[in-house]
Amino acid sequence: MSLAVPEAADRAALxxxxxxxxxxxxxxxxxxxxxGGEVALWAGTPFDVLVAARTRGSVEPRDVTVTGSDLLAALSVVDAPEVDPGAAVDGRWRGDLPGEGPWRAVGSIPAEEVDALVARITEAGLDDTAWEGGGVRVPARCLVAVAGMGWPEDPAALTVALSGDDAWMRVxxxxxxxxxxxxxxxxxLT
Known part of the structure; x- marks a missing residue:
């Protein structure tokens, strides 16, 4: 098993x-x-949302699930263009993934509003609407996950986008x- 990410900056971002x-x-x-030229990363969160990221590179096998701690160690400690991402734990992945795209932007949330929106959310209200625009409701759990990840740092705004079939939402x-x-x-039913 191997994860190849040739550029040091891409490895650091991942x-x-x-x-x-x-x-x-x-x-x-x-x-x-x-x-095909990029590695898509997906990870679950305690907020019942996925974190998604992409980087230039490749992974073999082409679809594998590993523990986050093993992958982090490989990327941080080894820091080589090609690393072993850890043992496969494919059976631990639960749920499906959205298609590759395209995604269409439907609105944006000013980054400076995220903390204020999150401060008003209670645990019981994770499915309440935290932001609405472009005919799309963004549940509070999405913005809590954004804040939990320590984002945003640089962006002026967060883009809200929908998958082509409207079944998935991205912040x-x-x-x-x-x-x-x-x-x-x-x-x-069968």
Whole structure:
């Protein structure tokens, strides 16, 4: 098993995202998918949303789940263009992922408003609407996850985007995002 991320800056950015995920949940698992020239990273959070990030590189096997702590150690301690991301724990991944895109922007949340919005949220209100625009409701849990990840740092605004089928929502923060399914999946009866 190997994760190849040739550029040191890309490895540092990926390690930063994984480090934030592990701080939120020390037992987090991270799914890595090779998308042809890029690696897509997905990680669950305690807020029932996914963290998503991309970087230039490749992973073998092309779709694998590893523990966040193992991946963080490989990226931070080894810091080489090619690392072993840790043992596969594919059985620990729960849930599905959105398609590769395209995503269409429907609004933006000024970054300076995130802390004020999060301060008004109670634990019981995680599914309450924290922001609404472009006909889209952003549940509080998405902004709590943004704040929990320690974002935003640089962006002037967070972009709210929808998947092509409108089933998924993204709150984009720079090169990373918080992703949540907008509609529950229908169970197939057999």
């Amino acid at each position: 390690a930063d995202v994984v480090g934030r995920v592990v701080r939120l949940d020390p037992a987090a698992v991270v799914r890595l998918r090779d998308t 984009e923060v720079g090169d990373s995002a918080i992703v949540r399914r907008r509609r529950p999946r229908l169970a197939l």
